[in-house]
Amino acid sequence: MAAVDVSVLLAACLLVLGPLAVVLQRQPWLSAVVYAVAALLCAGFALVGLVALAGPASGSALVLPIGLPWIGAHLRLDLLSSFFLVVLGLGGSITSLYAIGYGRHEHAPLRVLAFYPPFLGAMALVLLADDAYTFLLSWEVMSLLSWALVLTHHREEDTRTAGYVYLVMAGFGTMALLLAFGLLAGADGGYGFDAMRGAVRSPLIVAVVLGLMLLGAGSKAGLAPLHVWLPLAHPAAPSHVSALMSGVMTKVALYGFIRVVFDLLGPLEWWAAPVVIFLGAATAVLGILLAMMETDIKRALAYSTIENIGVIFAALGLALAFRANGLTAAAALAFSAALFHIFNHMAFKSLLFMGAGAVLNATGLRDLDRLGGLIHRMPVTAFLMLVGVLAISALPPLNGFASEWLLFQAVLMSPGIPQSGLQLMIPAAGGGLALAAALAAAAFVRIYGVGFLGRARSDAAGSAVEVDRFSLTAMGILAAICVLAGIFPGVVLDAMAPVVQAVIGGRLPVQANESLFTIVPIAEARSSYNGFLVFIFVAFCASAASWAVHRFASRQLRRAPAWDCGFPDASTMTQYSAGGMAQPLRRVLGSTLLAARERVEMPEPGDRRPARLVVRVADLVWQVIYLPISGLVGAVATRMDRLQFLTIRLYLSLVFGLLILLLIGLMLWQ
């Protein structure tokens, strides 16, 4: 049995598992069993993917006699698919493990159970598809199932809004993809990916397809300015689904982009690169700024997803720029950075969403300004969250640092590019990415500091209890992945080297030749990074400092008024709030980019209301792009509304008039 057969079988099992859950809905053990089976099936994906990564470059193919008549469904598991299948398998299985514990707290578990396993299966089919029809069908099924999952808590007004916005954006994205594949197939209608690879296209077609892919895959991944649905929809879903959507589904969207732009479209000219790099860098900065301003913990995480997608797109754009100029080694470096960051983001974003879910479970709260002090009540969750927060802030020796370091190494290769425009632009984009990385650290210090440190700001936070073992195990596995991929990045890079070789035509130096812990992007003389050394250094310094403090500090008992500056006796509101921590950056960067305005509302003398500081932050994309469009659509729809109430004869006259017009047009045109 070839690898593709196994993975299709696993996907089919997942697709069937959902309806099966509906049939068995009365069983009390249902939730745990469904999630456990889903976890096993996804682990199967990861295994199959790992095996296929070591296999031949063309992978294994399969044609099923379903789908369009005479064409059937073409499926193939090649190296690129295998890598993403590993990401999907790991993310899916660990999330399902988490859900065994987390899912018990759902009020209506069936609303999730019916859609969750098929959602995983549909994502796998997107990765396996080898013709346009199968790809688009699986993509649309994936979109619709995730939409149904977003609407799990459909009684909340915000969730319904999120579902509506998501549905509109998903429909728009699929339409763009449909057009892109139509153009790729050309007039002859070669819908198999093989036929598309061989086709010859004019530069105009190539440019339009690239634009459509940025719209279609970009809207699903969360590329600005198409990101607006993401911070609404991802947090609205139950937390394990949020983890899956942010950690895995955005990666499936990236897979679609990579598959078309790097594989099917053939070699691109250099002008494609600056568009992708600019969009990526802008998305990264905008996303993390919005995350910095957000006080809802899950929403802040969703905004941070947008930032990471931007980082990955920038890396892909760099790879395009280098590849167009024949700089294969640099292109392989940028592409490896993108793939590595895709893997890493799956790990730490899933971990963080699970942590947020644990907090939500324990306290019922998502608002940072009402949390606090959770490190005392939920020590294990707090520690695992800390690992995730450090990883996403790209601090060594964790995995986020390794991939972002590779990305910046690729940025530093830009002087080799002959086009002066790109030479100017790439360092600027690199500056933007560095800004985003720094802001990410600030944003996550804020989330962790306000949420987990200090004292509880509400009774719910003060009486939180640690979550169940399944959830902790799942988070623990992800934290371990973050640490191990950070200390042994060479192993991960070697494992994904065949993928880079297949897509770019070159690869990084074999990392296993170096010492076990070192990664070398181009040559040892140029730069290298040893995560383990940093780990030892950090561990040693921290231990030494801790020992020194305990050894040399005075042990004598001292009595003093505890912190007279309003702490700790007065209200917990005297602690730094989430809004307060965001204020400096809001004032420096937010006033133009986010139209941030703050106003002090002073009560009149004699009025006993408290004074208030009102802060307003807006995503300008909404106001500049979406509101005018929706206003236009609304105005046109209001005008067209009258067409619903014409007489029958007038309808006939309209048809008649149009027919005559078309005939006259035909006459003149012939």
Place this chain on the structure above:
Amino acid sequence: MEGLAFDIAHLLAGGMLLVSFMMIYQDRLLALLKVFALQALVLSLSVAWQAYQQDAPHLYVTAAIALIFKAVIIPIALRRIVLQLGIQRQVETVVGIGLTMLAGIGLSALSIVLMLKVTAAADAFAREDLAFALSVVLLGLLMMVTRSNAVSQVVGFMSLENGMILAAAGAKGMPLVVEISVAFSVLVAFIVIGVFLFRLRERFDSVDITALEDVRGDQE
């Protein structure tokens, strides 16, 4: 197709168009039904001539269908409906007869110019036949648009179908299945609309389709 055969086919197809114009001119329902029967008769003659010329016996069936259903049964049934409803005196044309005739002439000119241009490669008869057929179709549509009485709209619809059958018969090798299905669809449309007329009459005491709009509760 040459000589006398071409002339006869041409005459019959042109006759269809002429009768279509006669239908537009009629402002009494019973006269309209008679003209419609005449059109169906000309159609059946035309199709029968095509059957004889093309040596295609299945076209005789089509001719028979046109003769029996459209020239006899449907006009008689519609005539009974009109008499039962007592609406033989009313024809509310929306646009004046003269203007409608002018529009009809324009439509014929359009379809002839268009068809002669588009089908430059086909043989002479097929081109003329298609031009006539398209004219008849457009005139049928014109009639549906310019009349507000349901019965005359039904007649306009069936006249439109006649034009289609004329085109189908003129094209060599058109399978019989299509013609039968078209004929039956007309019959079905007739039955449905006949029933609909009676119900309309029962409820609103009028077959004027503007009565339907009141039911929808729209603010016109």
